[in-house]
Amino acid sequence: MNLEPIATNLNKLCRKVGAFIHQEGEHFDRSKIEMKGFNDLVSYVDKEAEKKLVEGLRHILPEAGFITEEGTATTRGDRYNWVIDPLDGTTNFTHSLPVYCVSVGLMDGNEVVAGTVYDPNRDECFWAYKGGGAYCNDHPIKVSDSTALKDSLIATGFPYYDFGLTQQYLQVLGSFMSKSHGIRRMGSAAIDLAYVACGRFEGFFEYNLNPWDVAGGSIIVQEAGGEVSKFTEDEDFIFGREIVASNGNVHREMQQTIAEFWKNTGA
Known part of the structure; x- marks a missing residue:
């Protein structure tokens, strides 16, 4: 499989969904928060963002299944599965703390082979695919060289x-x-x-x-x-x-x- 175009399309989709989340955050009403469990928050923004991701990902790789946080799609693929967190940092989001993101990974069997983390507040799209290196937006990134x-x-x-x-x-x-x-x-x-x-x-x-x-x-x-x-x-x-x-x-x-x-x- 050629992962490069998949990663490119995934980045575009995450940016689009991230923009939706950011826009909703500008006038978010805390009364719309739901509780999945103790201190486990969810909102209509999480749910709608996940729906948008699932719809878009079905076009990118139709044969893939899904592992989703909000349960929008639950069918597992035989080989490929998208693993989706539509809004990682929901508690931050609901308190207007600008530290949250869209996170999606593509698994081939038990191995993650592509991933995108998009932070709409800083407009930073971190992404990688197996064998292709890692990037923030269009710039290659690497880990720190600290040794201790x-x-x-x-x-x-x-x-x-x-x-x-x-x-x-x-x-x-x-x-x-x-x-x-x-x-x-x-x-x-x-x-x-x-x-x-x-x-x-x-x-x-x-x-x-x-x-x-x-x-x-x-x-x-x-x-x-x-x-x-x-x-x-x-x-x-x-x-x-x-x-x-x-x-x-x-x-x-x-x-x-x-x-x-x-x-x-x-x-």
């Missing part, structure tokens, strides 16, 4: 509905605080991954994630020269509900820092 955690800025996401591992997580945070330039919490895993890919962060880690949170951004990190894994293993990070992404140089140091407190959690 002590010289690194690390991103993470805080628990917001499952607090069973809070104490262990706070211990991990404390360790990273003392070993790095600091910790940042953006509120969008897809943007965190894109920022690792372009060198703004040296690393990112989070748990209790879903496939749509990480699929689009993970290949961008990889094609930018970075590394992606689970917390302590190099196993399935798409469906494994936890992720470490880095510039590669600090990956083992990040895993070791997490494992110091995570090894007995059963996570």
Whole structure:
């Protein structure tokens, strides 16, 4: 399969849907927020954006199935599947905090082979396809060349509905605080991954994630020269509900820092 035209069309679609989200955000009414679960927000914007993505993606690759956050399309493909987060950072969006994005990844079997993360607030379209390198808009990007955690800025996401591992997580945070330039919490895993890919962060880690949170951004990190894994293993990070992404140089140091407190959690 020629992935380059697929990536080009995917970028155009994500930009179009991102523009819709940004426009709706200018006059969003918080009374229209719905609750999928405790602290798990959704709005008509998420749902409508996902519908637009599904419709457009069906034209780009008709044989592909879907893995979607809002359940607009649930039919899985035999080989190819689009993994869609129509609005990653919904809580930010509903509070008018301009840190959110559209994130879409294309899986070939168990491997992500193309991905786009579009931030409409900064008009930054991060994208990559297997073997094609990584880009922000039309410019090639690569991960940071920092070689040690002590010289690194690390991103993470805080628990917001499952607090069973809070104490262990706070211990991990404390360790990273003392070993790095600091910790940042953006509120969008897809943007965190894109920022690792372009060198703004040296690393990112989070748990209790879903496939749509990480699929689009993970290949961008990889094609930018970075590394992606689970917390302590190099196993399935798409469906494994936890992720470490880095510039590669600090990956083992990040895993070791997490494992110091995570090894007995059963996570």
